[in-house]
Amino acid sequence: MQAQCEVCTEGAAKYKCPQCVLKYCSVQCYKQHKETCVTKDASRKDSGSETLEKERIQEQKEEGELSDVELETTEDKVERHLLEKLEESGELKTLLQNPHLRVMMSALVGADNPGKLMEDAMKEPIFTEFADECLKVVEPEQT
Known part of the structure; x- marks a missing residue:
C-alpha cells in the first residue's frame, strides 16, 4: 500500500524530500514543502559546497528543470x-x-x-x- 502525501494529504506519495524524508506526491507539494523544510536549512549551514551542489541538482531534477545532459554531469557518471x-x-x-x-x-x-x-x-x-x-x-x- 502506498503512503499518503504528507503535504496535501490527498495524493499517493511517490517521492521523498532528500533532506528530511517527508513524503510528497508532486512538484507542487515539493515546492510548498521546501519553503518550510527545517532540515534543509540546517544542512545548508553545516555542509560543504559538494553537498550543496548535490542538493541543488536533486531539487532541479525533482522540479523537472534539468535536461538529460545536465543530469549526467556528476562525478560518479558512468558513460x-x-x-x-x-x-x-x-x-x-x-x-x-x-x-x-x-x-x-x-x-x-x-x-x-x-x-x-x-x-x-x-x-x-x-x-x-x-x-x-x-x-x-x-x-x-x-x-
Whole structure:
C-alpha cells in the first residue's frame, strides 16, 4: 500500500524530500514543502559546497528543470555506452536469475534507508559477485 502525501494529504506519495524524508506526491507539494523544510536549512549551514551542489541538482531534477545532459554531469557518471554493455553481459543475466539477488535488488529500489541496506547487501556473496561483475563491465581498466 502506498503512503499518503504528507503535504496535501490527498495524493499517493511517490517521492521523498532528500533532506528530511517527508513524503510528497508532486512538484507542487515539493515546492510548498521546501519553503518550510527545517532540515534543509540546517544542512545548508553545516555542509560543504559538494553537498550543496548535490542538493541543488536533486531539487532541479525533482522540479523537472534539468535536461538529460545536465543530469549526467556528476562525478560518479558512468558513460551511457558502458551502461548499455551491462545489458549485454551474459554473466550479469545469469546472476540475475538468482531469486535471492532479485529480492535484494527490489528491496534496494524501494528502501527508506538504501545506504544501510546496501551495506548489508555487500555482506552477501551473491550481491558482491553481482557488484564485481558490474564493475568489470563499466570499469574494465580498474578491475
